[in-house]
Amino acid sequence: MTGYLFVVPPLVGHINPAVGVAAELAARGHPTAWAGLPELLGPLAGPEAVVFPCGVPEFGPGGTAQRPPELRGPAALKFLWEDFLIPLAEAMAPGVEAAVEQFRPDVLVVDQQAVAGALVAERFGLPWATSATTSAEFTGALDGMPLVDAWISDLLTDLRKRIGDPERTGDPRFSPHLTLAFTTPELTGPIADPAGPIRCVGPAVAARRTGPAFPWQWLDPDRATVLVTLGTANTDTGAAFLTACREALRARSGRLQAVIVDPGEVLGAPAPDPDILVLPSVPQLELLERAAAVICHAGHNTVCEALWHGVPLVVAPIRDDQPVVAGQVVAAGAGVRVRFGRTSAVRLGQALDAVLDDPAHRAAARRVGASFRAAGGAARAADHLEALSDRRVP
Structure with missing residues (x-):
């Protein structure tokens, strides 16, 4: 059997895809372990998971960087690298090294944003695969921005001198052995191999270990249901947008009902409402059905979980890779894009009407979803990882 060590950042969206892959490997009899933040990994990976704790910088509650909500574009990218990814790598490196020494894995599976895993794997001479939970970095997101690309390369070179093997030169975001991309070209368009082979396996959609209770009896079978969510990392930016969503949805309550995810309670204490249900969290996969x-x-x-279920989208990207992913949705025909910071209830309503009333959007969403299912998900990812462990890696 082959031992696999999963190295992940303290981000739910980056852990969830890996959970399905680790579960598949464990079901095949392979020992698996995790290096990351135990408080986050425990509920997501399950109580039986072997977790080696890794430090995180003093980011604040939950181990996440407190990014100023007004940051966009280049300023947001600068913050991401200088104030989050590089400090995170330095904080995680001792824990990843301890995990390698104690667990003695044969292969590391390293999230793109946990580059400490790649640098430690290099230093120990271990094969490693990249877990790419977003496709932005290998679909030309930095094309036409050579100075930005060079700046990131310089940051990684300096980081390698501190925690990696200074003699190596590869980009720790991309394994020379294997990159697992949790998407397909039907969504991303053409994909270029930045370092080594990329294998598109589609989303690793698996049942969540834990899920919040949900009042399923509230749903009206005679009306379409719309889910509104800004994820787990945007609670500081969403008040105006969620308010506009609520207004647009209320104007369509005759034919729609909506579930709004509001973890920061920026909409205030929810009152009983037959048309709009506001909750801090929801069982997203079940609701998407x-x-x-x-x-x-x-x-x-x-985006990928919605398309997996054949559900079209209205996308309002905020920062980081989100504009790239939004562009992919629109190019695939599976949704409509609006501006996050300058969108009124009227514009949101028009975009939602277009998505619901034009059958081409749902057809495109189903087409992409079919490609996701055909790609194999967690089982196909496990196949590629098993093949990697069988090869001799210099």
């Missing part, structure tokens, strides 16, 4: 449309921030996981 009943949804007619999704309004979201174009987070990669939410």
Whole structure:
């Protein structure tokens, strides 16, 4: 049997895809373990998971960087690298090293944003695979921005000198051995191999270990259901947008009902409402089975889970990879894009009407979803990882 160590950042959206892959490997008899934040991994990976704790910088509650909500574009990218990814790698490196020494894995599976795993694997001479929970970085997101690309490369070179093997030169975001992309070209368009082979396996959609209770009896079978969510990392930016969503949805209550996810309670204490249900969290996968449309921030996981279920989207990207993913949704014909910071209830309503009333959007969503299912998900990812462990890696 082969031992696999999963190295993940303290981000739910980056852990969830890996959970399905780890479960598949464990079902095949392979020992698996995790390096990351135990408080987050425990509920997601399950109580039986072997977790080696990794440090995180003093980001604040939940181990996430407190990014100023007004940051967009280059300023947001600068913050992501200088104030989150690089400090996170330095904080995680000792824990990843301890996990390698104690668990003695044969292969590391390293999230793109947990580059400490790649650098430690290099130093120990272990094969490693990249877990790419977003496709933005290998679909030309930095094309035409050579200075930005060079700046990131310089940051990673300096980081390698501190925690990796200074003699190596590869990009730790992309394994030379294997990159698992949790998407397909039907959504992303053409994909270029940045370092080594990329295998598109589609989303690793698996039942969540834990899920919040949900009042299923509230749903009206005679009306279409719309899910509104901005993910788990945007509670500081969404008040105006969620308010506009609520207004647009209330104007369509004769034919629609909506579930709005509001973890920060920016809409205030929810009152009983037959048309709009506001909750801090929802069982998203189960709810998507009943949804007619999704309004979201174009987070990669939410987009892929919606398309997996054949649900079209209204996407309002905020920052990071979200504009790239939103562009993929529109190019695939599976949704409509609106501006996050300058969208009124009228514009949101028009976008939602287009998604619901034009059957081409749902047809495109189903086409992409079919490609996801055909790609194999967690089982296909496990196949590729098993094949990697069978090869001799220099």
